[in-house]
Amino acid sequence: METPSRFKFTQLFFLIISLSSGLISCILCIVAEVKRNKKEDIRWSGNMCYLPPNQAFGCGIAALACFCVAQITANSIFFKNSCSGWKRNAMFKIPAISKILFLISWFSFGFAVILLITATSMSRRQPFGVGWLDGECYLVKGGTYVGSAILILVALASITGSALSTKKTSHVDQGRKIHVQNGMT
Template identity: 40%
Template sequence: MEKHPLRMVLLCFLILCLGLIASSACIASELKRPKDKDVKFDGKLCHLPQNPAFILGVCACVCLLTAQIIGNTVIAMPFCSRGNKIFDWKQRVPRCLLLLSWISFGTAATLLSVATSMNQMQPYGKGWLDGECYIVRDGVYIVAAALIFTTVMFILGSIMATRTRISK
């Protein structure tokens, strides 16, 4: 992969674009999520119709997962192709950034998947949890967007630190 530096630039650009798409989808989900007035009551039972925030949340989850997979593949490629040790002590910075990317990825994916699942249609008597209707709180998707951005920055930082260490 070192023979084609343009390939590395394109992969980093792809990771960045996927992160921007996921963050944008989160911001759009925040704007389109259901509000309190959208919940309909029929006596004791409630109903919440499906809305565009569900599809946007799924799109954000898929883009985030794809960016994480591509980033980890790009980070691991030099170690597999050259026989380098993945856990070399000289690789502290890339490993720390990779660990931080996984922590922020896990937090963002959990937050995003739970919020997205709440935006599915919740029919009467079959709500999101225990037959009750739940809606996503204000700012949940904004926090997920910030975590997605953080994840992408950690991935790109780890890629750059790995490439710098290997080329030396």
Template identity: 35%
Template sequence: MEKPELGRLVICSIVVFLGTLAFSCSVAAEFKKVKAKDMKLDGSLCSLPRSSAFGLGIAAVVCLSIAQIVGTSTVCIRSGDKKKTSRSRIVYITLLVLSWISFGSAVILLATGSSMNGGQPYGKGWMDGNCYIVRNEVFLGAAVLVVTTVVFTLGFTYAVGATIRHRTRPDEGGRDHQQRKVIN
């Protein structure tokens, strides 16, 4: 059994660490978001205070973005090193596309939710002067997408690593290195 490459292990560790941070920030943002009882009304104008969910959501976006870029760019650089079968290429591309789709969806949810928790003064609401509150479980949905993104990123990291792993090659005599016997 081969030992895992140190580089791939470091990349996976970075992706998992940053994904865990993004997940934690997303879950924390769900509990810290602005609630309807925080809304202040003055006639037809409304105001919402700034919430710590704003910073937590931004931190989640930053952590997830760095994890996605590190995982994707490093693996994409290494994927061109060796020949791959068409089947492994399909698996790799499928996991890569699914990773970016879940990443994009998570970023949209986190960025929108964070923006709506950034504070809204009277008459200058989030959109058209109206106050909007993030629905329940939006940040939790983003947390699920963060986990999905990390799993897909680790999946294609493994898929590419498996296809570029060093294999035994025949030597000059036509025998595999593993089959060669030393004669004393």
């Protein structure tokens, strides 16, 4: 059985990993926004276009990887808190606010991943005649990576809030125990 101090240290460690990975992902999204191809980067050869490779592709991949690490780590904290509360007390219920925050985090995660995958895919080199889709060159619209960064922050805040609200309620159940002292009267 884990000692309480080890339990708190492990959760604090995972929380720090989750928050730092999420913040790194946001920073990488902002860097990708700055480094994305602009309209003046398009080169034309007759009716075929060409977009050179840029650093937004690498930043987008790194942002996606960091965001997945942050989401998985924060979810492990949430499930550890909710499962340990359920094991200690058969009457334990996950609070409604925790469930709502958990769903918000997964919706934000899904939308952010879709935005990041699409924008990152468009940031690859688009050779003459190949393009991104149907032989045409496409540019990432301004604000797409920033929108992803905002969704990352929403997902990170909501899953962290969900994990912490579950932890808070699991400690309340321990306060109701009656301790009987043995000894001389």
